[in-house]
Every structure is written in C-alpha cells, then in structure tokens.
Amino acid sequence: AEVALFPFPGGVRIVNRARTGGTTELDIRLNTAKDQPAQVTIGGTIAAGAAPYREWIRLGDPARALLGVFRGLLGQAGITVAGQDRIGPVPAGAHSVTRRPGRPLAEIVRAVNKYSSNFGAEVLLRHLGALRDPPQRSTAAGLSVLGDCLEAWGVARRGLVLADGSGYAPADRLTARALVTVLEHAARDPRWGPELVVSLPRAGEDGSLRNRLADLRGTVRAKTGSLARVAALAGLLARPGRPAVAFAILVNGRRRIPRESADRLLRALARDLESGRLPASSGIRGPDRGVAVGDAANDPR
8 A cells, every 4th residue: 555645744754554455444643743753654454446545634833844845845846945944933024925825714614614624623713813913813812702703693601611713622612502503693694604504514425424324415514523422413404495404413421422323313303304393483594493402511510
C-alpha cells in the first residue's frame, strides 16, 4: 500500500505500516505535539484494487506546516530559500507581495459540517470574535458574540455551557432544545439559513451520514457528533407536502453509545410525519416547531 500527504509539509514524517488485504480498514494515528516532530502513522489494511482512500488530518503547528509547504513549492520552482523558518509578528513596514482571497463563508461552513472539521469550527469562532474587536481573534471573544446571538434567538441559557467552537472541550454542555431552536431559525431566515441547511450531511449520500440512514435518503439532513460516551444527531426532517421538522437527539454518559437507537427514533419520527400522526404545529411553520430528545448530556452539573 502506498501513502502520500498532499500538500506535503516539510518536517512531517510518514510511517506506513498498512498492508494490502481483503478489506479497507485503516488505523491513522497522529503525533501533533508541538514539542515533538510531526508524525503520521498508518496501519491496518487496504483492499486490493480499491479506489484511493482520502483522509483529512490535522497538524499540531499549522503555521509551521504552511511554511514547510511554501518552502517546498519554492524549491519545485527552482527557488532556494536560505536560513530557518521563523514565526512571529509581521515587521513594521513589510510589503505584501501577493494575496489569495479565502473561500466564501458558505463553502467553509459546508466543509466544516460535512466532514466534522473541529479545526475549521474553532477558526470560525475566532473570526466571530474578530468581527466585534478585530485584534481579538480569540475563543473568548468568539464565544461572547455567539452567546449574544443565541440569546437574541431566545435560546435558554439553562443547561448551556460553551467552552470552544467545536464542542470538543469536556466543559461543553448543550441542550437538545437549544439545537432545535437554532435549526428553526435556519429554516426560516433566508439571509443565511439556506446555506446552513445545505451544509448538513445528507442521509445515505455524503459527509458523515454517507453510510448511515440510507432508507431516509432525500428526507434527512443532519449533523452528527461523537466523542467518548457521547453521541448526537441534529438536523431537519422533511417529507413531500409536509412542513420540515427540526430535531435533536443527544446521548451522553453511556459506556455503549446506542447510535442505532437514535436512528430508530428518527425513523419513527419520519413515519409519524408521513402518516400525519404528528400535529401540524410540529412543523417549522407552527408555534412549536421542533422535536428535542436529550438525557444526562443536558444536565448543567
């Protein structure tokens, strides 16, 4: 089995222990500590004749990795760079040689949600902080902006603790009702709602739902979430001729996360929506628009 990084940042070591086998079952491990050389170790098996397998990875020092890529590209162009790479403030009087515009925000949000990019979520949160106070591209500034936004939407603060942008921090606490409220706003606000909705993985088709809920293809768009003893699924359920329903299912504190139970619950909700057993007010257009299911994940303690 062959392994390659693209783009290849200088200073990253690849340890390839993968073998050709009957199935593709890869184990990718990263050493991202800043005080140690970056290393990517690939184990497991790749099926003979299988299509290329692609995986996004994170690096512990993105700035230095970018410098490594830039130095490598310069070398390919025949440009030799002397000296060591340095990371620090831009010197006063420095001139910009060139610039590359970033991708539109909608594209970034789509990539973050489709492929569960924790890094992308953290960067977006810091940019929120910069909108209020440009020098403060910090988590704290971003959380302040996010908190004000949620409060304006009427999201209850009880049981809500936000510590970062990705939900990875152990202190994070979020209620199912809070997620449903956000999704309700997305479904109703034409300024940004459509972009958020299309960023959600489609059941049985793409993103983190490409191998899940295939029987609800064309019906469900939802974001998954998983950590040790935590599982979440939140999104929109729609049937022809019926108002969309926002839903959120959170499970926490269980040794064995019953993902199948969440899927069964969502299928039951879809059947009720199809048969008309759900009241009309459960649609996005009504006064009580969402379905929220949660357990210990919502306990603010």
